[in-house]
Amino acid sequence: MNKLRRSMLFIPGSSAAMLSTAFIYRPDSIMFDLEDAVSLKEKDSARLLVFHALQHPMYKDVETVVRINPLNTPFGLKDLEAAVRAGVDVIRLPKTDTPEDIYQLEREIVRIEESCGRPVGSTQLMAAIESALGVINAVAIARSSPRLMGIALAAFDYVMDMQTERGDGTELFYARCAVLHAARAAGIDAFDVVYADINDEAGFLKEVDLIKRMGFNGKSLINPRQIEILHNAYAPTQEEVDYAERVIAAAEEGERNGLGVISLNGKMIDAPIINHARVVIERRNASGIRQ
Numbered sequence: 001m002n003k004l005r006r007s008m009l010f011i012p013g014s015s016a017a018m019l020s021t022a023f024i025y026r027p028d029s030i031m032f033d034l035e036d037a038v039s040l041k042e043k044d045s046a047r048l049l050v051f052h053a054l055q056h057p058m059y060k061d062v063e064t065v066v067r068i069n070p071l072n073t074p075f076g077l078k079d080l081e082a083a084v085r086a087g088v089d090v091i092r093l094p095k096t097d098t099p100e101d102i103y104q105l106e107r108e109i110v111r112i113e114e115s116c117g118r119p120v121g122s123t124q125l126m127a128a129i130e131s132a133l134g135v136i137n138a139v140a141i142a143r144s145s146p147r148l149m150g151i152a153l154a155a156f157d158y159v160m161d162m163q164t165e166r167g168d169g170t171e172l173f174y175a176r177c178a179v180l181h182a183a184r185a186a187g188i189d190a191f192d193v194v195y196a197d198i199n200d201e202a203g204f205l206k207e208v209d210l211i212k213r214m215g216f217n218g219k220s221l222i223n224p225r226q227i228e229i230l231h232n233a234y235a236p237t238q239e240e241v242d243y244a245e246r247v248i249a250a251a252e253e254g255e256r257n258g259l260g261v262i263s264l265n266g267k268m269i270d271a272p273i274i275n276h277a278r279v280v281i282e283r284r285n286a287s288g289i290r291q
């Protein structure tokens with residue numbers, strides 16, 4: 001099974017307090033932000049804080065991601081130097097509009113890896129798609145580098161570009177489908193948008209149910225209170241696990257009897273259904289049973 005990436009928690013890189021405690025919340029990935037959560041006058045101090053946090057033992061057991069500033073700003077290259085040298089697992093490039101943005105990023109990463117003695121190719125990438133142009137180019141972006149482990153949709157900048165605003169999700173319908181299909185066609189992960197109202201649990205859960213059913217691996221998050229709700233929603237129910245176990249048992253019996261297609265309580269069981277049952281069991285093993 002691929003690495004679990006249900007939750008990717010944003011931490012403002014300028015917050016020394018949050019940087020020193022975020023690992024206790026146990027998201028699947030921790031994302032130190034140097035871009036929009038950091039004010040202009042804190043860009044340099046935040047970069048230094050993140051550089052030190054990345055090398056601290058408390059962040060050794062969790063996947064680390066740094067969202068750098070775009071490379072066409074005065075901060076982007078400095079952010080990249082600091083994050084790669086500190087050993088970050090993944091660089092998240094915001095506002096990725098074209099595959100050329102990724103080619104440029106990759107050239108700089110190769111140079112930094114070579115100069116600091118890090119194995120070339122060891123820094124992974126993810127692209128955040130935040131505009132109509134990025135959505136239109138999603139397939140080319142997703143296939144632009146073997147370093148890409150995933151692409152993410154970023155709703156707030158996207159809706160501004162589309163001249164609309166966040167609502168019930170109708171405004172994201174096309175972009176979600178496009179980003180998800182691009183990721184799957186490239187064989188990489190797909191991440192949904194942040195949910196800004198941290199006190200609206202019901203609204204968050206509704207959005208999580210939708211994106212899970214669509215097929216997203218998970219979401220970018222802004223608050224630790226959202227982690228458990230998300231992980232729980234991604235865990236299979238006891239009923240789903242029981243059914244998956246019955247499917248696998250029936251499939252094994254069918255195989256012993258030389259049958260390709262079998263039926264279980266009147267329902268056809270064939271290869272895709274058996275594969276899905278195995279995925280449910282893997283999810284149970286990784287995430288437990290939904291509470």
Ligand SMILES: CC(C)(COP(=O)(O)OP(=O)(O)OC[C@H]1O[C@@H](n2cnc3c(N)ncnc32)[C@H](O)[C@@H]1OP(=O)(O)O)[C@@H](O)C(=O)NCCC(=O)NCCSC(=O)C[C@@](O)(CC(=O)O)C(=O)O
Pocket residue numbers: 009010011012017018019021022033036037094128130152153154155156157158193194198220222223224225
């Ligand atoms: C929203 C709020 C201020 C609420 O604070 P509150 O303090 O009211 O929250 P509480 O729940 O009361 O906190 C309880 C305890 O948890 C601690 N705690 C809270 N949040 C924590 C956290 N994230 N990490 C670690 N620790 C945390 C807190 O310090 C406290 O610790 P303690 O005092 O010890 O009890 C806070 O969460 C926060 O700043 N979030 C991150 C915001 C951020 O990063 N935005 C940028 C990314 S989006 C973007 O840029 C748009 C995008 O680009 C997206 C895309 O690209 O996808 C696009 O275009 O769409």
Ligand SMILES: [Mg+2]
Pocket residue numbers: 036094130154156157
């Ligand atoms: Mg943004």
